[in-house]
Amino acid sequence: MCVGSDDLPRLAIEGGQPVRPTLLPYGHQLVDESDIRAVVDVLRSDWLTTGPTIAAFEEAVADYVGARYAVAFSSGTAALHASAFAAGLGPEDEAITTPLTFCATANCVLYQGATPVFADITEDTLVVDPSEVSERITPQTRALIPVDYGGQPADLKALIALAEDHGLTVIEDACHALGAEIEGRRVGSLCHMTVFSFHPVKHITTGEGGMVVTEDAELAHKLRLFRSHGVDRNTEVRERMGAWVYQMQALGYNYRLTDLASALGLSQMKKLDDNLARRHEIARRYDAAFAELPEVDVQGEVPSTRSARHLYVILLRLERLRVGRREVFDALRAENIGVNVHYIPVHLHPYYRTRFGYQGGEYPVAEGIYERLLTLPLFPSMTDEDAETVIQGVRKVCESYSRE
Numbered sequence: 001m002c003v004g005s006d007d008l009p010r011l012a013i014e015g016g017q018p019v020r021p022t023l024l025p026y027g028h029q030l031v032d033e034s035d036i037r038a039v040v041d042v043l044r045s046d047w048l049t050t051g052p053t054i055a056a057f058e059e060a061v062a063d064y065v066g067a068r069y070a071v072a073f074s075s076g077t078a079a080l081h082a083s084a085f086a087a088g089l090g091p092e093d094e095a096i097t098t099p100l101t102f103c104a105t106a107n108c109v110l111y112q113g114a115t116p117v118f119a120d121i122t123e124d125t126l127v128v129d130p131s132e133v134s135e136r137i138t139p140q141t142r143a144l145i146p147v148d149y150g151g152q153p154a155d156l157k158a159l160i161a162l163a164e165d166h167g168l169t170v171i172e173d174a175c176h177a178l179g180a181e182i183e184g185r186r187v188g189s190l191c192h193m194t195v196f197s198f199h200p201v202k203h204i205t206t207g208e209g210g211m212v213v214t215e216d217a218e219l220a221h222k223l224r225l226f227r228s229h230g231v232d233r234n235t236e237v238r239e240r241m242g243a244w245v246y247q248m249q250a251l252g253y254n255y256r257l258t259d260l261a262s263a264l265g266l267s268q269m270k271k272l273d274d275n276l277a278r279r280h281e282i283a284r285r286y287d288a289a290f291a292e293l294p295e296v297d298v299q300g301e302v303p304s305t306r307s308a309r310h311l312y313v314i315l316l317r318l319e320r321l322r323v324g325r326r327e328v329f330d331a332l333r334a335e336n337i338g339v340n341v342h343y344i345p346v347h348l349h350p351y352y353r354t355r356f357g358y359q360g361g362e363y364p365v366a367e368g369i370y371e372r373l374l375t376l377p378l379f380p381s382m383t384d385e386d387a388e389t390v391i392q393g394v395r396k397v398c399e400s401y402s403r404e
């Protein structure tokens, strides 16, 4: 970009006009009148929680992803915790995950008293590198927890093959990836357990909520037990011992999703395909624009996959810029582009540093990527004009700060 700095519009952070008048967030829920009616109907019904709507919501998600069982939870984090329990993780065990994720992915291992082990990511796709995972498998390894970062499915074929060789359980953290596909099959039909989140920034929302899907009846049973105090309401026992009898079989929690929330989720499922299509439209617009911007790279794809396009991240080419990510971030925020950063690598958080002695430098690819990452606004109710202001803002800031 050989534009003399005199020709460039002044950055908002330096007192110029922002590219848009109001802040565009990086994500936002899409709730319409039919969603509201669905919730109100449940409010007028006999069941506010653990009634018929939760089962209907579970069935809708299971059918959509092509899984046999689905168990809803009060959050994606609770769903991850339950998956770690169902996988049998305990104090002697290790589970391998990516450092480039929300801390909940690794924390669920700690909740069970087990040890999270990180494996570095692949530089272009930003998902965990199977060869790095393979090097970290020990006799203590019991589970792999890949993350479909940004909606891009992890290299699950390679990871499932590794898991089969070593007898490991694969818990896919698909909190970004409802509706993503691998070779035409939806995420949720491939791993032992797949976890979704229904936080408002995710593809569908229940306010707070999550779900685990599985093909395995035994895992589904353990997930249900864990969701409700470890209590079993086995009909055989009730017939034998009395209709009031319930038995606590394991230490569980109250991780139930309400029927109110399930009604919202069930209604949102009807709009999931439109939501995904719109995300793809916006992402294609971004792809086309950023292919021509030498200061940024975009996330690469794992072959034969279709991303669910939860996050659109750009990677700054710092060697082409006069400033770092911090300055680009601040300049874009001043332009009213609500950029974000996903994520600070988990091992660099103070808790992990203190507990496990991480000092930085352990996962050079993830740490290097983190220095370059920015998440741009991407959500289905964005207009084409919104997307154009994002492109305009990124271009303006990159050209202003370009070395050329």
Ligand SMILES: *Cc1c(COP(=O)(O)O)cnc(C)c1O
Pocket: 075, 076, 077, 078, 101, 102, 104, 105, 147, 173, 175, 176, 197, 198, 199, 208, 209, 210
């Ligand atoms: C959102 C998210 C979670 C946690 O989900 P909550 O529903 O917020 O508890 C876990 N992992 C990843 C990768 C997420 O993005």
